[in-house]
Amino acid sequence: MKPSYRRPKGFTRLEWLVVILILAALAALCAPTILKQKKAADRTKALSNIKQMGMMLFEFDNEYGKFPDDETAEEVKRRTKTDFKLTGQFSNDYFRQMLAGAGGKSEKPFWCKTAQSPKNADDNFSTPAKALEPGEVGYSYIMVSRTTGQRSKDEPSRPVIMTPSYNFQPDWTFDPEPYGGKAVILRLDNSATPMLIREDSWRVSTHSGKTLGDTGDNTPWGKDITPYLRAPQPRGGK
Numbered sequence: 001m002k003p004s005y006r007r008p009k010g011f012t013r014l015e016w017l018v019v020i021l022i023l024a025a026l027a028a029l030c031a032p033t034i035l036k037q038k039k040a041a042d043r044t045k046a047l048s049n050i051k052q053m054g055m056m057l058f059e060f061d062n063e064y065g066k067f068p069d070d071e072t073a074e075e076v077k078r079r080t081k082t083d084f085k086l087t088g089q090f091s092n093d094y095f096r097q098m099l100a101g102a103g104g105k106s107e108k109p110f111w112c113k114t115a116q117s118p119k120n121a122d123d124n125f126s127t128p129a130k131a132l133e134p135g136e137v138g139y140s141y142i143m144v145s146r147t148t149g150q151r152s153k154d155e156p157s158r159p160v161i162m163t164p165s166y167n168f169q170p171d172w173t174f175d176p177e178p179y180g181g182k183a184v185i186l187r188l189d190n191s192a193t194p195m196l197i198r199e200d201s202w203r204v205s206t207h208s209g210k211t212l213g214d215t216g217d218n219t220p221w222g223k224d225i226t227p228y229l230r231a232p233q234p235r236g237g238k
Contacts, residue, residue, distance in 0.1 A: 043179035043194055046112035050139065050161055050186045053098075053109050057160065058190065060102040061152045067160065068097035068141075069149030076101035084131050090233035091141035092132045094149070099125055099132065107131075112138035114164040114178050116234035135235030139163045140170070143228045156189035158220040158227075159212050166202055170231040172213035173202040185212070 057067050064072045073086035073094075082100040087093050098104050107121035110132055117138040125131035139161045143149050150160055162185045166173040174183045174197045182194040183204050195204045203211040208218040213229065215221045 039178065039180040042113045043182060043184065046138070046163055046179065046184045047192050047194065049109045049112055050163070050184055051190075051192045053095075053139065053161055054186050054190045054192065056098045056102055056104060056109065058152055060098050063102060066151045067143075067149035068094040069143060070147040072101070072149065073097060084125075084128050089230070090137075091139060091230045092134070092137045092233045094141055094143075094230065095137060095139075096132050107136055110137045110139065112163050112184070114138045114168075115175060116168045117232065134233040137232040139232060140165045140168075141230045143230065144225050146228050150188060152188060154188055155220050155222075156187065158188045159185050160188055161186040162204075162212070165229075165231045168231040168234045170229045172211065172229060174204060176202065 060072075061067055064075055066072060068086075070087050076082065076086055076097050080100050084096045084100050085093055086097050086100065092110075095110050099107070107123050107125055111117060111121040113120075117135050119135065121132070121136035122130075140163065142158075142160050142162070144154075150158065162174075162183060164175045164178045164183065166175045176182075176197045176199070179194065181197050181199075183197050184192065184194055185204070186192045197204055198211075201211070203213070205211055206214075206219065210216075210219055213227060215226055216223055221227055
């Protein structure tokens with residue numbers, strides 16, 4: 001007589017429910033850590049790219065006497081015969097001068113991940129329409145006026161490039177989401193640092209207690225300069 005074997009039973013519905021709840025709880029516990037690590041990685045990438053941009057800026061300054069502005073745009077056009085748009089409302093417009101006039105070989109350093117520039121630059125700048133098109137730049141650019149750029153020999157503590165501007169607005173406010181509550185700033189001394197974004201105003205404080213865009217006593221700008229910030233052009237933006 002053959003022995004009879006009982007087929008082992010599978011999980012009951014209740015047991016499956018318990019397993020699902022345990023897995024969901026583990027996922028919920030891990031999610032904040034994973035998100036924090038992702039933001040830290042994006043911030044590190046933004047720091048790396050802004051340092052590359054700093055090197056390009058100083059090469060441009062050495063070649064043209066100052067950082068990109070309306071005057072250098074004319075000189076870049078004269079020397080290179082480029083048909084890129086080199087001035088305008090956005091940081092994209094002035095950064096194109098470094099692609100055209102300073103031996104720029106890639107669009108990628110101009111990009112960092114923000115809510116308005118989620119995808120990396122395609123590195124195709126073979127035509128004026130493709131060169132640093134909307135969404136391919138994540139950094140704001142700071143000039144000493146609407147038409148005049150800064151110089152490498154100016155006050156070393158002045159900011160010249162920064163990210164992530166809130167909604168790509170030129171009002172010196174920052175988006176705390178992309179980099180875990182921090183902004184990435186490049187100064188004229190070519191130092192690139194992450195700085196805390198204030199929760200009450202979404203601005204970044206200086207050592208004197210004022211914010212980056214403030215002017216007057218105890219600021220990098222002094223009383224005679226009103227810095228002009230050009231935000232990037234978001235994808236679909238005009």
